[in-house]
Amino acid sequence: MTIYSLYIFDRHCDCVYYQDWHRTKPTRAPSSQNYKPGVHRIPMITNNINSEETFNKESIFSKSLGSQNENKDHNSLISNNSISNDKDKKLNSLPKGLPFDEESKLVYGVILSLKNMVKKLSGKDEAFTSYSTSSYKLHLFDTPTNYRFVLLSDPSSDSLRFILRQLYVGPFLEYVIRNPLVKIDNRIEGIDNDLFRLAVDKHMKGLSMFN
Amino acid sequence: MTIHGLWVISKAGGLVFSRSYSDVLPPQPVNTILTLAGILHGIHAITAKLTPTPIPGVPVSGLESFEAEGWGGKVFLTPTGTKFVVLHSLPQAGLDELLRRIYEIYSDAVMKNPFHTPEMPINSSLFESKLQTLMSSVNA
Amino acid sequence: MSQSIGYSTTPPTSSSRFSLQSITSSSSSSNTTTNTPNPPSLYSTTNQNPSSNRRESARSNIIPSGQGNSSLQQQIFGSNNNLIIQQQQQQQQYVNILDRPLNKSKNSEIALSSWAFMFSEIISYSQSRVDSVTDLEKRLSSLGYQVGQRILSLILLRNTQTLNLKDPKREYRLIPILQFIHTQIYKFIFGKSADGLEKSSESEDEYMLISNESPLTQFISVPKDMSDLSCEAFTAGLVESVLDGLDLPARVTAHWVGDQYPDTPQRTVILIKLDGKVMDREEVLGK
Numbered sequence: 043m044t045i046y047s048l049y050i051f052d053r054h055c056d057c058v059y060y061q062d063w064h065r066t067k068p069t070r071a072p073s074s075q076n077y078k079p080g081v082h083r084i085p086m087i088t089n090n091i092n093s094e095e096t097f098n099k100e101s102i103f104s105k106s107l108g109s110q111n112e113n114k115d116h117n118s119l120i121s122n123n124s125i126s127n128d129k130d131k132k133l134n135s136l137p138k139g140l141p142f143d144e145e146s147k148l149v150y151g152v153i154l155s156l157k158n159m160v161k162k163l164s165g166k167d168e169a170f171t172s173y174s175t176s177s178y179k180l181h182l183f184d185t186p187t188n189y190r191f192v193l194l195s196d197p198s199s200d201s202l203r204f205i206l207r208q209l210y211v212g213p214f215l216e217y218v219i220r221n222p223l224v225k226i227d228n229r230i231e232g233i234d235n236d237l238f239r240l241a242v243d244k245h246m247k248g249l250s251m252f253n
Numbered sequence: 254m255t256i257h258g259l260w261v262i263s264k265a266g267g268l269v270f271s272r273s274y275s276d277v278l279p280p281q282p283v284n285t286i287l288t289l290a291g292i293l294h295g296i297h298a299i300t301a302k303l304t305p306t307p308i309p310g311v312p313v314s315g316l317e318s319f320e321a322e323g324w325g326g327k328v329f330l331t332p333t334g335t336k337f338v339v340l341h342s343l344p345q346a347g348l349d350e351l352l353r354r355i356y357e358i359y360s361d362a363v364m365k366n367p368f369h370t371p372e373m374p375i376n377s378s379l380f381e382s383k384l385q386t387l388m389s390s391v392n393a
Numbered sequence: 394m395s396q397s398i399g400y401s402t403t404p405p406t407s408s409s410r411f412s413l414q415s416i417t418s419s420s421s422s423s424n425t426t427t428n429t430p431n432p433p434s435l436y437s438t439t440n441q442n443p444s445s446n447r448r449e450s451a452r453s454n455i456i457p458s459g460q461g462n463s464s465l466q467q468q469i470f471g472s473n474n475n476l477i478i479q480q481q482q483q484q485q486q487y488v489n490i491l492d493r494p495l496n497k498s499k500n501s502e503i504a505l506s507s508w509a510f511m512f513s514e515i516i517s518y519s520q521s522r523v524d525s526v527t528d529l530e531k532r533l534s535s536l537g538y539q540v541g542q543r544i545l546s547l548i549l550l551r552n553t554q555t556l557n558l559k560d561p562k563r564e565y566r567l568i569p570i571l572q573f574i575h576t577q578i579y580k581f582i583f584g585k586s587a588d589g590l591e592k593s594s595e596s597e598d599e600y601m602l603i604s605n606e607s608p609l610t611q612f613i614s615v616p617k618d619m620s621d622l623s624c625e626a627f628t629a630g631l632v633e634s635v636l637d638g639l640d641l642p643a644r645v646t647a648h649w650v651g652d653q654y655p656d657t658p659q660r661t662v663i664l665i666k667l668d669g670k671v672m673d674r675e676e677v678l679g680k
Contacts, residue, residue, distance in 0.1 A: 046305040046306065047305060065306060066306040066307070067304070067305060067306060140302070148299050151299065152296055152299050152300055155295070159289050159293065160319070162281070162285060162289060164279075164321060164324065165278070168322045169321070170319050170321045171321060171322065172319065173317075173318065173319035173320070174318050174319075175301065175314050175315055176314040177305075178303075178305055178306070180303075197317075201320075
């Protein structure tokens with residue numbers, strides 16, 4: 043059992059949070075004009091790979107947390123995609139995926155289409171809960187406030203919606219809704235912050251099906 | 254397990270056959286199913302693109318099944334690109350076997366029928382009657 | 394490529410394709426078949442490449458003849474063509490259908506699917522060249538007629554050979570001939586006899602061969618606008634030619650009657666309407 047990635051969409055259909063684990067085809071950073079802060083921590087592609095700054099500027103909150111060194115540790119702990127240079131080079135050599143903005147749009151598009159299809163077919167206002175291919179399974183959890191939590195796991199897993207629910211009632215309420223610094227419901231920025239990212243990471247890694 | 258319906262989608266994404274086998278899901282006009290089949294065809298392509306861990310050299314596969322509350326759908330893709338979509342109740346068991354049987358019936362009654370034009374709507378009484386027998390044995 | 398597969402187990406020390414070691418070890422054995430273990434992949438039957446097969450066969454033949462190693466390669470690559478060709482023919486597992494012995498019927502079945510696909514193409518092809526359902530049936534019937542002619546000769550020949558008769562045995566009365574078709578001919582073509590042979594209650598000269606589900610047309614569903622078409626016209630033509638071959642001229646047609654029999658929706662009747670001269674002859678011959 044493996045967990046691949048987590049997306050959170052708000053009611054404006056925008057992706058406001060993204061985190062991944064165990065992906066062999068990482069998503070690319072979006073081009074700078076499509077860049078939306080506070081969503082993900084995918085390293086920007088720059089000419090100078092050694093520049094540590096590029097990894098950090100994605101989070102507005104991480105800067106407030108101590109020195110650069112601490113930051114580095116922090117990031118390596120919570121994001122598999124960033125930091126160490128040789129790892130970064132290895133990632134560069136792997137087949138590159140879609141830019142993040144396009145990928146998240148595809149995810150949302152699939153969810154929306156399937157949702158509409160299921161709604162039409164059943165004639166009731168019910169959403170689909172998951173779909174799977176031979177290589178992954180996507181779980182969907184809708185909150186009453188129209189946030190959509192999307193989790194990609196390996197195809198053999200059972201329904202993981204309860205995890206999404208746990209994330210919603212736990213870290214999300216705690217570190218996003220109750221965090222006055224998070225600009226909820228604005229369309230410019232995501233909801234990323236260190237505490238939330240850490241809490242999500244901890245929650246996921248604590249699951250028996252994480253690896 | 255109850256089978257609610259079956260669609261057959263050609264490799265170009267057109268609906269060539271659809272039947273309902275239970276009244277759990279409300280009946281749909283053919284045009285609606287035609288649209289939905291087209292949408293499903295598109296979703297199938299996109300979901301393959303979203304694979305988080307593709308193995309180099311191995312083609313990625315698209316949507317295989319989806320689940321809603323109490324019912325779901327399973328997509329079976331033949332090597333030639335025809336898709337069979339079965340709408341069924343949850344929990345399901347033996348669906349893979351059923352889809353293989355449907356594929357068998359399809360290759361017998363449709364592909365071996367000289368009056369069938371490939372990629373065109375299926376108009377075979379033999380196909381329908383054989384499916385009906387199969388479905389009533391499952392739904393019973 | 395194929396050579397490297399066929400001789401992959403030879404030690405790399407040898408520069409020639411045939412390692413000295415394997416040659417000496419196999420030539421010491423008297424029987425060719427004992428060569429197989431060393432090297433094992435050499436005699437795998439799955440190797441389809443004709444050139445490597447030829448070399449193997451040549452080699453296995455040469456070794457027991459006790460010739461020296463020095464002439465071995467010369468023989469293999471040299472002039473021993475006749476030997477090679479003979480061996481190759483013996484080794485061939487799959488004999489061309491035309492080269493098979495006529496009286497051997499074992500393992501000569503073909504897959505139903507391949508037949509079904511071919512018959513389907515035959516019908517599509519014929520359909521594009523006719524204007525009406527009647528013409529299509531005629532065309533299928535004439536195809537069946539050609540098949541029937543050959544099958545009749547073949548069956549008579551085989552029967553003669555299996556029964557060790559000097560001359561072919563041949564029925565000449567109507568009823569035995571119809572029974573011959575019902576059982577032997579049907580069994581030969583379809584693997585089972587027809588489901589029924591009936592005499593028409595309406596007229597003296599009409600007989601019916603009934604099949605509930607013909608293997609030939611079991612996958613075919615005729616569209617509604619051609620509902621009077623029966624693809625069993627092929628079988629009808631076949632039966633007609635067999636009757637003709639036995640000097641029973643008749644008009645044979647196929648009719649789908651499945652709508653009257655809900656249990657067997659594919660039931661088809663091959664209707665045989667015999668020529669007047671046949672009936673006259675039967676009357677003369679008497680009981």
